[in-house]
Amino acid sequence: MMRTTDETLTKPLESLPARVRHWSGGMGLHGVMTVLSLAMILPFAWMVLTSLKTLAEAADPAWLPHTAQWGNYPxxxxxxxxxxxxxxxxxxxxxxxxxxxxxxxxxxxxxxxxxxxxxxxxxxxxxxxxxxxxxxxxxxxxxxxxxxxxxxxxxxxxxxxxxxxxxxxxxxxxxxxxxxxxxxxxxxxxxxxxxxxxxxxxxxxxxxxxxxxxxxxxxxxxxxxxxxxxxxxxxxxxxxxxxxxxxxxxxxxxxxxxxxxxxxxxxxxxxxxxxxxxxxxxxxxxxxxx
Structure with missing residues (x-):
């Protein structure tokens, strides 16, 4: 009985159902892609948010402007x-x-x-x-x-x-x-x-x-x-x-x-x-x- 239990616990990952292995691998890949996507999106988001700030706020490290200055564009x-x-x-x-x-x-x-x-x-x-x-x-x-x-x-x-x-x-x-x-x-x-x-x-x-x-x-x-x-x-x-x-x-x-x-x-x-x-x-x- 103990031997059977040990074999079950030490069963390699390949013995898991294909759907589970695909899901676990997909989650890891999606996690990496999400981090990389954020690394690309954050500078763009900072640029857009800074464009909506006043001159004084542009030097402020805070991301969000107090009031969106849409007049900066014209x-x-x-x-x-x-x-x-x-x-x-x-x-x-x-x-x-x-x-x-x-x-x-x-x-x-x-x-x-x-x-x-x-x-x-x-x-x-x-x-x-x-x-x-x-x-x-x-x-x-x-x-x-x-x-x-x-x-x-x-x-x-x-x-x-x-x-x-x-x-x-x-x-x-x-x-x-x-x-x-x-x-x-x-x-x-x-x-x-x-x-x-x-x-x-x-x-x-x-x-x-x-x-x-x-x-x-x-x-x-x-x-x-x-x-x-x-x-x-x-x-x-x-x-x-x-x-x-x-x-x-x-x-x-x-x-x-x-x-x-x-x-x-x-x-x-x-x-x-x-x-x-x-x-x-x-x-x-x-x-x-x-």
């Missing part, structure tokens, strides 16, 4: 040309996104669907450029823009970001998963390589295109160092540089700065909420096909 528009800065960021990020998605799709199509000598070697060399930090390329890109006379211009901001090794890699993984029989069927029907790319491959790569577009738009909307180096005219500042300008001119107005930063992230939050299903689907498909 005050931002009076102090700096916020809409101008936001429009500059959206225009630059929009053009970079369009060009980068298109050039990455063309390069990915060549690396994934076309056969030419040295294709794989060129691809791995191109992929190797991802190892270079962005700051390493800052001075060479700036020198090129100076020689082209594109300093303090929107075109100078867009051109260096129009090509992406990461985007090419991401879309290549999608295109490798598309059956080649579709290319062959289109060729039998008399379609050219360009027609196959535009009418067959591009529509089937839509999840990857959307995923890359979201990554690119978010990254360039908040780009800081390159616009800071390139731009001289205040009216041409993008939003991150404009916020730095605001901080230098009104460094004590922390409550207004937080209001401006809060408004700067709203467009991206709305965009992600609208496209999150396609974004997640694109990541999942890319992971499976990779």
């Amino acid at each position: 005050e931002v528009f009076r102090v700096i040309p916020f809409l101008r800065f936001a429009a500059n960021s959206l225009v630059v990020a929009g053009w970079v996104t369009l060009l980068q998605v298109f050039t990455s799709a063309l390069a990915a199509y060549s690396f994934a669907r076309l056969d030419w000598p040295g294709r794989d070697r060129v691809f791995f060399i191109y992929l190797g450029t991802m190892m270079l930090p962005g700051l390493v390329m800052l001075i060479p890109n700036y020198e090129i823009m100076v020689k082209l006379g594109l300093v303090d211009s929107y075109l100078g901001l867009v051109l260096p970001a129009a090509f992406s090794a990461f985007g090419t890699f991401l879309l290549r993984q999608f295109m490798l998963g598309i059956p080649r029989a579709l290319d062959e069927a289109a060729e039998i029907d008399g379609a050219s390589k360009w027609q196959i790319f535009w009418t067959v491959i591009m529509p089937l790569s839509r999840p990857g295109l959307v995923t890359l577009a979201i990554f690119t738009l978010m990254g360039n909307y908040h780009s800081f160092f390159w616009p800071l180096v390139m731009m001289r005219t205040v009216d041409k500042y993008t939003l991150p540089v404009g916020l730095l300008f605001f901080d230098s001119e009104h460094g004590q107005a922390t409550h207004l700065l937080m209001a401006a930063v809060t408004m700067s992230v709203v467009p991206l939050i709305v965009l992600f909420v609208l496209l999150q299903r396609q974004f997640i689907r694109g990541i999942q498909i890319g992971a499976v096909k990779g």
Whole structure:
């Protein structure tokens, strides 16, 4: 009897019902994810709450304002040309996104669907450029823009970001998963390589295109160092540089700065909420096909 009892008490966890083990493991995972989520949410919550404080309260470590100062938000528009800065960021990020998605799709199509000598070697060399930090390329890109006379211009901001090794890699993984029989069927029907790319491959790569577009738009909307180096005219500042300008001119107005930063992230939050299903689907498909 004692032996049976001991065996029962020392029975390993694997002998528990699968539902119980799944529940206990899920609770631990959810606990970790909750802590990590709070670590991400708390700074954002502090930013929003600070934007609703008065100037005196902004220096107070207390989280909650005594009275929500919603007037801080319209005050931002009076102090700096916020809409101008936001429009500059959206225009630059929009053009970079369009060009980068298109050039990455063309390069990915060549690396994934076309056969030419040295294709794989060129691809791995191109992929190797991802190892270079962005700051390493800052001075060479700036020198090129100076020689082209594109300093303090929107075109100078867009051109260096129009090509992406990461985007090419991401879309290549999608295109490798598309059956080649579709290319062959289109060729039998008399379609050219360009027609196959535009009418067959591009529509089937839509999840990857959307995923890359979201990554690119978010990254360039908040780009800081390159616009800071390139731009001289205040009216041409993008939003991150404009916020730095605001901080230098009104460094004590922390409550207004937080209001401006809060408004700067709203467009991206709305965009992600609208496209999150396609974004997640694109990541999942890319992971499976990779």
